Amino acid sequence: MTDIAEGRDIAVGIDPAGGWRLPLAWAADEAHRRNVRLRLVLAVPSPHDTERIVDDTAQHNAVRQASSEALAEAAAWARERHPGTELATALRDGYPAPVLCGTSRHARMVVLGSRHLTRPEEIFSGCSVVLPVTAQAHCPVVVVRGPERTAQTPAHIVVGVDGGESSKTAMALAFQEAALHGCELHAISVWQPPVFSFQNETAAVGAQRRMLTEVAAGGAQEYPDAKLTHEVLTGHPVERLAEAAEHALALIVGRRGKGGYTGLRLGSVVHGLLHRAHCPVITVPSG
Known part of the structure; x- marks a missing residue:
């Protein structure tokens, strides 16, 4: 990687x-x-x-x-x-x-x-x-935003993955950080059910799981001793990722696009996590 x-x-x-x-x-x-x-x-x-x-x-x-x-x-x-x-x-x-x-x-x-x-x-x-x-x-x-939370064991880092190019670079950094900290890595994808859609939830979640496996494949080869877990959650990405990272050493997410100094194009998920997450949030631009 x-x-x-x-x-x-x-x-x-x-x-x-x-x-x-x-x-x-x-x-x-x-x-x-x-x-x-x-x-x-x-x-x-x-x-x-x-x-x-x-x-x-x-x-x-x-x-x-x-x-x-x-x-x-x-x-x-x-x-x-x-x-x-x-x-x-x-x-x-x-x-x-x-x-x-x-x-x-x-x-x-x-x-x-x-x-x-x-x-x-x-x-x-x-x-x-x-x-x-x-x-x-x-x-x-x-x-x-606040002091490091290390009360929960085992120590872990959370990386949010949506399959985009920036989430791939976020995953690469997440493997590095987990290795440096000697902690577990939790890779999480969040499926948000569409408001007006009859999309099959089982099929959608299955596709998310396959995507997670593919994105993590390179890092798993480079860091064979990494303690990696995959999980697909359902709900709003900001809320679910913030909850998953409640006791994490850090939450790592990819950044989509480049905004002006107003940051209006930063992305609603990243922007929301900067307010909602209690642990350090690491935002990674596309590689």
Whole structure:
């Protein structure tokens, strides 16, 4: 199977307002497991307001200084967590979403925290980072909404599969992650009964099972020791996948298409999971 995460770094966005510890912990642990460099990225918006003739350079310098201090604090925290992991920092001028999308061109993964914005706030607010980066990034994007849930044993990762090209690359990453964590991999497809259709459910579910087997075949050969289970669920994909991943280490799904910075074309399932799932959600673009 193709390694869809070929970049050098695990990049993590640092929010100077705080809340960076959860995503940074996830990113630092991942960089340590993969033995790759951890890159902390913090973006500082431009100082000039084009609608007013105001020289706010002094204010911008103060914000930049505070951001630099926040970045240094985060870097020290990460070094203490994993002293042997190579680490780099980047303080960039620009809005966070475009800066992180640019970073994704050369990253193995981009890891973000969540500000828990509502859907309208994400779509229409200039403060949104998760939605535009998830929609536009060139590498997998990890959104960490809360602390890792490891109470349930055996530990497992869930991958959602719909048969599309992006779900194939998601499956490839899922096998990698399961091997790195030494955990089980649960591959799940969800069949949503059509509202106006007399489609035979038994036949539809059977087709989903065959699709799951085909998508997982390459990974099963590359990772023969993987503990893989297949399951076809019935219902709404967002609800069923979120429920299945309630105690998972991560939920991995493919991203369909490329949206603008509004993220309107991100896909309803991925968008819904970013709000509904409690575990880290890893969104994978098509290979």
